[in-house]
Amino acid sequence: MSIQNELLLTTRFLSFSMLLQAFEMFQIASKRSFSQVWSFENLQNDFTKAIPLPISILNKIFSVRALQFISITQMGLAIYATLFPHWILFALLFITHLYTCVRFRGTFNGGSDMMTFVVLTGVLIIWGWDQVIGSIYIMIHLIYSYFKAGAAKAVRKEWWNGHAMPIFLKRSVISNSHSLAHWLEKHPAVSRLLGWTTVIFELLSIPMLFKQQYLFAYFAIAMMFHFFVYLMFGLNRFMWIWFAAWQAAWFAIPYLKSWLKF
Amino acid sequence: MTFLNLVRALFPYWSFFDQTAYTFKVFTKAPIESDWMPVLFETESKNNSILCNPTVNGLMAEFNVVEHFAKDVQEILKNSSTKTADCQHLTTFKLLCSIIRTRLESFPHKTFQFKILAVSAHDTVELFVSEPLNRATP
Secondary structure, eight states: OOOOHHHHHHHHHHHHHHHHHHHHHHHHHTSHHHHHHSOHHHHHHHHHHHSOSOHHHHHHHTSHHHHHHHHHHHHHHHHHHHHSOOHHHHHHHHHHHHHHHHHTTTOSSTHHHHHHHHHHHHHHHHHHTOHHHHHHHHHHHHHHHHHHHHHHHHTOTHHHHTOHHHHHHHHOSBTTHHHHHHHHHHOHHHHHHHHHHHHHHHHTHHHHHTOHHHHHHHHHHHHHHHHHHHHHHOOHHHHHHHHHHHHHHHHHHHHHHHHHTO | OOHHHHTGGGSOOOOOSOOOSOEEEEEEESSTTSOOEEEOOOBOGGGOOSSOOHHHHHHHHHHHHHHHHHHHHHHHHHTOSSSSOOOTTOHHHHHHHHHHHHHTTTOOOSEEEEEEEEEOSSOEEEEEEOOOEESSOO
16 A cells, blocks of 8 residues: 555654653653552552453553553554554554553543544554545644644633743743743743743644645744743653644645635 | 543543643651651753653653542542541542652651642642551552
């Protein structure tokens, strides 16, 4: 099956992103403190309530060693899928990712886990069924992810009056971000400008679909935005998986435009 | 916890940085006669890596536990006639206790206590104060 270059890039960046996620998870799960906190004993109430399997089997499935094994397996699958993409590999990566999310009571890294599932599902559709439908599925989620995040912020006055940015920077696990939060508190005009810029940038995602000449600029700003979020909040996973999703969007947008005749 | 909760990442909802009201701070004391000290969920930017970020992502997962525990406590208090929440059975309580135990490893004392504060720009609310707990894993 021949696959368009943009979609091949999506699958390769998805595989690369999942390789990084698995390597990171293996390192986290190898720390001694991890076994003390994320032990099966601490989590077993959730698993026994939600999954109808004997406790001895659940103990084996969700042990720390099993998580390490799954992480190594995901690394191998991701490397193989980067070089030789095939739908079976993505189906297996779907399972390893789902396992990791379940192991952390639903999600390990919030939005990046969700976008990983979106791109995985899209890539499975691309390789197993239809390239256009798969890429449009990814693109709709990608554009909507910005728009919904912007809409959720737009109804909060803190994003308009400049209070939101310092609030979130102070909550960051990166301690150096706290000094920027204090600086922004002393410079409310800059903080207000950053808040407005963020909301407007996110809300512009849907109108941008109708102005394809600006779309590459929007993508460049989006990547800078993700890089800033990584620097300030440590959200590296978001940057990689959103980058993978953008590659599918380049392929999908002309089809969407011709379908919708705009 | 239901099965749908465990697989909720399959159903994306795309809302980021929209909860501006409260953040949660954890304090502990060991021994319990001592003063409260903060349990920090932060690291320096030199530990922030764009490729592989285990320290930062591990800390974020731990802080998620704090937020989920705070949510669980609020749920219990909403449905309870008393002002104290019985949380010992909660998974989030067990996870949070274990997180604090790992932070207190170098402390010689046998017991500890912790509390959660909900902090906003305008006020601070004491959400939960634990009973004295055993520092060794039960």
